[in-house]
Amino acid sequence: xxxxxxNESLIFSxxxxxxxxxxxxLPQMSGDCVKIYFYILFISKYSSEININxxxxxxSIDLDDIDKSIKFLEEHNLLLRKEHGFMVCNIQEIELxxxxxxxxxxxxxxxxxxxxxxxxxxxxxxxxNQFFQGVMSPSWYADIELWFSKYGFDDGVMMAxxxxxxxxxxxxxxxxxxxxxxxxxxxxxxxxxxxxxxEKQEKISSLSSAIKKKLRLSRNLTEFxxxxxxxxxxxxxxxxxxxxxxxxxxxxxxxLNFEYINKLLTDWHEHGFSSVEQINTYLINEKNKPVQSxxxxxxxxTPKSKIAQIDVSNKRKYNNFNSxxxx
Numbered sequence: 001x002x003x004x005x006x007n008e009s010l011i012f013s014x015x016x017x018x019x020x021x022x023x024x025x026l027p028q029m030s031g032d033c034v035k036i037y038f039y040i041l042f043i044s045k046y047s048s049e050i051n052i053n054x055x056x057x058x059x060s061i062d063l064d065d066i067d068k069s070i071k072f073l074e075e076h077n078l079l080l081r082k083e084h085g086f087m088v089c090n091i092q093e094i095e096l097x098x099x100x101x102x103x104x105x106x107x108x109x110x111x112x113x114x115x116x117x118x119x120x121x122x123x124x125x126x127x128x129n130q131f132f133q134g135v136m137s138p139s140w141y142a143d144i145e146l147w148f149s150k151y152g153f154d155d156g157v158m159m160a161x162x163x164x165x166x167x168x169x170x171x172x173x174x175x176x177x178x179x180x181x182x183x184x185x186x187x188x189x190x191x192x193x194x195x196x197x198x199e200k201q202e203k204i205s206s207l208s209s210a211i212k213k214k215l216r217l218s219r220n221l222t223e224f225x226x227x228x229x230x231x232x233x234x235x236x237x238x239x240x241x242x243x244x245x246x247x248x249x250x251x252x253x254x255x256l257n258f259e260y261i262n263k264l265l266t267d268w269h270e271h272g273f274s275s276v277e278q279i280n281t282y283l284i285n286e287k288n289k290p291v292q293s294x295x296x297x298x299x300x301x302t303p304k305s306k307i308a309q310i311d312v313s314n315k316r317k318y319n320n321f322n323s324x325x326x327x
Contacts, residue, residue, distance in 0.1 A: 015045060017091075018091045020091050020095050020137060023136065024095065025076060025078065025091070028173075030065075033068075035061065036061065036069045037073060037078065040073075040088060095137070119155065126159070131162050131166050131171060143173060143176075147176075151180055151183070152189045153189060154190050156190070156191030157191055160194055162176070183197070200234065203233055204226060204229050204233065207229050207232075207240055228258050228261070228262050236265060238269070241276050242265070242275075245276055245279060246268075
C-alpha cells in the first residue's frame with residue numbers, strides 16, 4: 001500500500017523556522033540577509049532554481065548585498081555550497097552538533113569543581129533571564145563557559161561584561177568576546193580589578209578631554225596618544241596641572257606633537273619633580289644659567305705662501321749685499 005499526502009495549494013502551505021534562529025542567528029544578520037534567507041527557505045521547499053540576478057530583482061536587493069549575504073550564510077553553516085547550487089542546512093542539527101559532547105568518564109578534578117560549576121550555572125541562569133528573556137541560545141552556554149575558563153573571570157566580572165555589552169546594544173558574540181579579551185589584557189579577573197580599571201579609564205577620559213580642549217583638537221586621541229596619557233598619569237603620577245605646563249612649553253615649538261610633550265614630562269620625572277612649583281623653579285634656574293662661550297681664539301699663523309715669499313725676498317737681499325760688498 002502507498003500513502004500520499006494531498007498536495008496543498010500555496011494558500012494553505014507554510015514555511016516553518018526553528019526558534020533557535022531567532023536567538024542564535026537573527027541578531028547578527030542584516031535586514032537584507034534575513035530577507036534573502038527567508039526567501040531561500042521558501043523556494044527550497046519546492047527545490048526551485050533561481051539565479052543571482054533574478055533573486056536580486058525579486059527582492060529588490062543589490063547584487064553586492066546578495067553576494068555578501070550568501071557569504072554570511074555559508075560562513076555560519078546555514079547554506080552548504082554544492083556543485084550546482086546550495087543546500088539549506090538544518091539549524092537544529094547544527095546546534096545539536098555544537099552542544100552535544102559525549103563524556104564517557106568523569107575525572108576527579110571535575111568532581112572537585114562541582115560546587116564551582118553549580119555557582120557558575122546560577123550565574124549563567126541569571127544572564128539568561130536578565131539579558132535573553134529566558135531563551136538564550138545553547139551555544140551561548142558553551143561560550144560563557146569558555147570565557148570563564150580562558151580569562152579566569154569571577155562571577156561579578158562576567159555579569160559586568162554582559163551588562164556592559166547590553167547597555168551598548170551590542171549583545172552579540174563577537175563584541176562580547178572582544179570586550180572580554182580587552183579586559184583580560186588589562187589583567188582584570190575580579191570585580192575589584194574591574195573597578196580599578198574603570199577608575200583609571202575615567203581619569204584618562206577626563207585628561208583626554210582637557211588636552212583636546214587645550215590643543216583645540218577636533219578629533220579623538222589615537223590609541224598611541226592615550227598610551228602616553230596612561231604613562232604620564234599612572235607611571236609618573238602627574239595630574240593635568242603638570243601636563244598643562246608641558247603643553248604650554250610645547251606650544252612654542254614649530255612642531256607640536258605628543259612625542260615632544262612626552263620628552264618634557266619624562267625629563268621632569270627623571271629629575272624627581274612632583275609639583276608645578278618645583279618644575280617652574282627648575283625652568284627659571286635653567287633660563288638664568290650663564291651662557292659659556294665655546295669660542296677659542298686661534299693662534300695667528302703666517303700662511304705658508306707668505307713664508308715662502310719672505311724667504312725668497314731675504315735671499316735676494318742677501319745676494320745683493322754680497323754683490324755690493326765684493327765691489
